[in-house]
Amino acid sequence: MKYRAATDAAGKLLGVVMDIYGDLGSSSNEIYRFQGILQWCDNVYFAPNWKINIHACKTNTPANTACRAPASTEGIYFIEHLLEHMSHVLKKPSLELRQLNFYKNGDRMMGGATVKDFTLPALTDQFLQSSDYKSRSEAVATFNTANRWRKRGINVVPIRYAAHWNIPTRIFHCLVAIFHGGIEMGQGINTKIAQVVASELGVDMKYIAIQPTQAIMTANGGITGGSVTSELVSLAAIDACRQLRTLIDVVRQIDPTKTWPQLIEDCFKKEVDLSARSGINAKTPDHVAYNFYAAMCTEIELDILTGEFIINRLDILYDCGESMSPLIDVGQVEGAVVMGLGYYTSEEQIYDPKTGENLSYGTWKYKPPMAKDIPVDFRVTLLQNAPNPSGVLRSKLVGEPPLCGAASVVFALRNAIAANLNETGKGADWFTLVAPMTVERIQQYNRIEISQLR
Numbered sequence: 001m002k003y004r005a006a007t008d009a010a011g012k013l014l015g016v017v018m019d020i021y022g023d024l025g026s027s028s029n030e031i032y033r034f035q036g037i038l039q040w041c042d043n044v045y046f047a048p049n050w051k052i053n054i055h056a057c058k059t060n061t062p063a064n065t066a067c068r069a070p071a072s073t074e075g076i077y078f079i080e081h082l083l084e085h086m087s088h089v090l091k092k093p094s095l096e097l098r099q100l101n102f103y104k105n106g107d108r109m110m111g112g113a114t115v116k117d118f119t120l121p122a123l124t125d126q127f128l129q130s131s132d133y134k135s136r137s138e139a140v141a142t143f144n145t146a147n148r149w150r151k152r153g154i155n156v157v158p159i160r161y162a163a164h165w166n167i168p169t170r171i172f173h174c175l176v177a178i179f180h181g182g183i184e185m186g187q188g189i190n191t192k193i194a195q196v197v198a199s200e201l202g203v204d205m206k207y208i209a210i211q212p213t214q215a216i217m218t219a220n221g222g223i224t225g226g227s228v229t230s231e232l233v234s235l236a237a238i239d240a241c242r243q244l245r246t247l248i249d250v251v252r253q254i255d256p257t258k259t260w261p262q263l264i265e266d267c268f269k270k271e272v273d274l275s276a277r278s279g280i281n282a283k284t285p286d287h288v289a290y291n292f293y294a295a296m297c298t299e300i301e302l303d304i305l306t307g308e309f310i311i312n313r314l315d316i317l318y319d320c321g322e323s324m325s326p327l328i329d330v331g332q333v334e335g336a337v338v339m340g341l342g343y344y345t346s347e348e349q350i351y352d353p354k355t356g357e358n359l360s361y362g363t364w365k366y367k368p369p370m371a372k373d374i375p376v377d378f379r380v381t382l383l384q385n386a387p388n389p390s391g392v393l394r395s396k397l398v399g400e401p402p403l404c405g406a407a408s409v410v411f412a413l414r415n416a417i418a419a420n421l422n423e424t425g426k427g428a429d430w431f432t433l434v435a436p437m438t439v440e441r442i443q444q445y446n447r448i449e450i451s452q453l454r
Contacts, residue, residue, distance in 0.1 A: 001018060001019065001020050001021070001078050001081075002018070002019040003016070003017060003018045003019070003078070003082050004016075004017045005017070005082055005086060007086065007090070010100065011086065011090050011092055011096075011097050011100055011101075012100055012101060013045060013046065013047035013101050014047065014048065014049065015047055015048065015049035015050070015051075016041075016047050016049070016050050016051070016052075016079075016082065017051045017052075017053075018041060018051070018052045018053065018078060018082075019053045019055065020037060020041075020052065020053070020054045020055065020074075020078065021054075021055045021057055022034040022037075022054065022055070022056055022057060023057050023059050023061065023064075024056050024057060024058060024059070024063070024064060025058075025059055025061045025062050025063040025064050026058065026059065026060060026061065026062065026063055026356070027063035028056060028058070029063055030063065030064050030065065030066055030070075031056055033064075033066045033070045033071055034054065034056055034071065035054060035071075036070070036071035036072075037052075037054060037071040037072075037074055037075045038052055038054065038075075038110075038111070039071070039072070039075070039111050039162065040071060040072045040074075040075025040076055041075045041076075041078055041079050041110065042079060042109060042110040042111075043075070043076045043079045043080065043158070043159070043160055044098075044102055044103055044120055044158050044159070044160045044293070045079060045083070045098070045101040045102065045103065046101060046102070046103045046104070046107045047101075047110075050110045052110075059356065060351075060355065060356030061351045061356045061358075062356070062358065066225075068336065068339060068399070068400050068403055069336070069400035069401070069403045069404055072161065072400065072401075072404050073340070073343070073403055073404050073407075076157075076159065076404040076405075076407065077404075077407045077410075077435070080157055080407050080411065081407075081433075083097055083098055083101075084411055084414065085430055088430050089430070094155070094411070095133075095156050098156075098158060099121070099124065102118075102120060102121055102158075103115045103118055103120075103160075104118060105117070105118050111162075111288075113162070113288040115291075117290065117291070117390075118291075118293075119293055119319065119386070120158055120160065120293040120295075123293055123294070123295060123317060123319060123383060124156075124158060124295050126317065126383075127156075127295040127297070127315070127317040128156070128295075130315070130317065130381065131156075131297045131315040131317075131379075133154070133156060133297055136154060136299060136313075137154055140152040140153065140154050140299065140415075144416075144419040144423075148304075148423070149303065149304045149305055150301060150302065150303060150304065151301075151302050151304060151416040151417070151419045151420050152299065152300065152301045152302070152312070152416055152419075153299070153300050153302065153411075153412040153413055153414065153415030153416030153417075153418075153419070154297065154298070154299040154300075154412055154415065155297070155298055155408045155409075155411035155412040155414075155415060156295060156296065156297045156408060157295070157296050157405050157407050157408040157411065158293070158294070158295045158405075159292075159293065159294045159295070159296065159401055159402075159404050159405045160291050160292070160293055161227070161291070161292045161294075161397070161400065161401035161404065162288045162290075162291050162292075163226075163227070163228050163231075163288065163289045163290050163291070163292065163391075163396070163397050176197075176201075176203075176207055176208060176209065176264075176274075177209045177210075177211050178193060178194070178197060178208065178209065178210050178211060178237070179211045179213070179214060179217035179218055180193060180210075180213070180218060180233045180236070180237070181213065181218040181222070181233065182213070182224045182229040182230065182233045183213060183224040183229075184210075185224065186335075187230065187328075187332060187399050188230070188325060188328035188329075188331070188332065189224075189229060189230045189233065190210040191325060191328055192230050192234060192324050192325050192328065193210065193230070193233055193234055193237050194208040194210060195324065195325055196234045196237050196238060196241075196324065196393070197237050197241055200237070200238055200241035200242070200245070201241050201244065201245065201248075203260045204260070207260060226397075226400075227397040227398065227399035227400045227401065228289075228397050230324075230397075230399075231391065231392040231395065231397060232280050232392070233280075234324065234392050234393065235280050235392045236278040236279065236280040237278070238392070238393075239278040239280070240276040240277060240278040241276070243276040243278070244274060244276045247267070247272050247273070247274065248263065248264075248267060248272070248274070250272075251263060251266050251267050251270060251272060254266070289390055289391075290388060290390040290391060290396065292319055292320075292396045292397055292401055293319045294316060294317060294318045294319055294401060294402065294405060295316070295317050295405075296314070296315065296316040296337075296402070296405035296406070296408045297313075297314070297315045297316075297408065298311060298313075298314045298375075298406075298408040298409045298412045299311070299312045299313045299314070299412060300312065300409065300412045300413055300416060301416075302413065302416040302417070302442065304420050304446050304448065305443075305446075305448060306439065306443060307438075307439040307440060307441070307442035307443030307444075307446070308439055309413065309416070309439075309442065310376060311341070311373075311374070311375040311376065311409065312375070312376050312377065313375060313376065313377040313378075313379070314337065314375035314377070314378055314379070314409075315379045315381075316333060316337065316379070316380055316381070316402060316405060317381050317383055318333050318380065318381065318382055318383065318398070318401075318402065319382075319383040319386055319396060320382045320383065320386075320395065320396050320398055321386060321387055321388030321391050321394050321395040321396035322386075322387045322388070322393065322394040322395055323382055323395055323398075324392075324393055324395045326382060329382065329398045330380050330382065332398045332399050332402070333380045333398065333402045334378065334380055336399065336400065336401070336402035336403040336406075337378075337380075337402045337403070337405070337406055338369050338373075338374055339369075339403055339406075340402065340403035340404070340405070340406025340407075340409075341369050341373065341374070341406050341409055342367075342368050342369035342373070342436075343403070343406065343435075343436065344406055344407060344409055344410050344435050344436055344437060345369075345373075345409060345410075345413075345435075345436050345437050345438065346367040346368070346369060346373070346436055346438060347366060347367060347368055347369075347436055348360060348366070348367075348436050348438055349366070350365070409437075410433060410435055410437055413437050413442060414433060417431075417442065417445050417446055420446050421446070421447065424447075424452065426447060431445065433445070
C-alpha cells in the first residue's frame with residue numbers, strides 16, 4: 001500500500017489517499033473479495049475526503065481463496081498503520097489520535113451509510129479502565145528504561161465491523177428436524193439454531209435435530225459468510241416456528257397439560273401438517289443493518305537480540321449485543337484472535353520468485369500459532385447491557401471481526417522495536433513494517449550492530 005494523508009493542527013484527518021495493490025495470483029477468481037476492501041479502509045474514523053485506488057495484480061503464484069474476514073482484515077490494518085505513522089510524525093500518542101478521529105452519530109461513512117448508534121467512545125473508555133491501560137503503559141515505559149536487551153510494547157486498536165444483510169435468501173424447514181441453508185464450520189451455527197428453535201417452540205433441546213444441509217431442502221441458498229449467517233438463519237427459524245406454533249396451539253388448547261411428544265402425536269392424529277418454511281431476504285436501504293464495535297489491547301515482551309517475543313497479555317471488549325450463546329461467542333472471539341495473531345506474526349507464504357512454486361509447504365516452514373503462541377494472559381469480555389435493537393434476538397454478529405483487531409500485535413511490536421531504536425539513536429525516522437512480523441524480520445528491524453555488543 002502507498003498512502004498520503006492530511007490533518008489539521010490538532011491531528012484531525014482532512015483527507016486520505018490510498019493506493020492498494022493486491023496479489024491475486026494467476027487467476028482473478030477472487031477479485032470481488034479484493035474489491036471489498038473499499039468497505040473497510042475507514043474502520044472507525046471520519047475524514048471529509050477519501051480516495052482509495054485498488055490495483056489487482058496478476059502474478060505467477062497460485063490463485064487465492066477467501067478465508068476468515070477477507071478484505072476487512074487488510075482494510076482495517078491499512079488505516080491503523082496510517083494512524084501509527086501520523087502518530088510518529090505529529091509526536092502524539094496513537095490512541096489519542098484514534099479517539100480524536102472517531103466517527104460521530106450523523107457522520108457519513110466512506111461507503112455512504114450514515115453513522116448511527118455509535119457506541120465506540122463509551123466502549124473504549126470502559127475498555128481502557130478495565131484493561132488498566134494507563135498504568136500498564138507506564139509500567140512498559142519503566143521496564144524499557146531498565147532493560148537493554150528486552151523491550152515491551154503495548155497498543156490498542158478499535159474495530160468496527162458492518163453487518164451486511166444484502167446476501168441471498170436463507171431457507172429454513174422445521175419438522176423439529178431442522179434444515180437450514182448455512183454451513184457449520186465450527187462457528188456454532190447449529191447450536192444457536194437449536195437453541196432458538198427450542199426457545200420459540202418451548203421444548204427441550206433434546207427434541208431438536210439439525211439435519212445435513214441439502215440443496216433439495218434449502219434451494220437457492222447463498223454463501224455462509226460475513227459473520228451474519230447464524231443471525232439470518234435464526235431469523236428464518238423464528239418465523240418458521242411461529243408458523244408451527246399457530247398450528248400446534250389449536251391442538252394444545254384441547255389439553256394444555258400434555259407433554260410435547262403427546263401434543264405432536266395428537267397433531268399427527270388430526271392430520272396437522274407440521275412443516276414450515278421461511279425465506280429471509282434481509283436487505284437494508286444502505287446495506288448496513290448495524291455496526292459492531294470492539295477494542296483490543298495487546299502487550300508484548302521482545303528479545304531484541306533474537307526477535308523472539310511473547311504476548312504477556314491481550315484484552316478484548318467485544319460488543320455482542322445480547323449474545324444468543326455466550327460460550328460459543330467467547331470461543332469464536334478467542335479463535336479469531338489467535339488466527340489473527342498467526343496471520344500477523346508467523347504464517348508467511350514464500351514463493352519461488354521465478355517459478356511461483358510454494359516454498360513454505362507444511363509446518364516445517366509454515367508456522368500456524370500453537371499452544372505456546374497464545375497470550376499468557378488472555379481476557380475476553382462481552383459488553384454487558386448492550387442490546388442490539390436491529391439484530392436478531394438483540395444480538396450482534398461474531399466470527400470474523402476479532403481477527404481484524406489482532407493488528408494490535410503488530411503495532412505493539414513496533415513500539416517495542418522503536419524503544420530499542422530510540423535508545424541507540426536510530427529512532428528518529430519512520431520505518432515501514434512488513435507483515436507477518438516473523439522472528440527473522442523483527443530481529444532485522446532492531447538493527448543490531450557488533451559495536452553495541454561490546
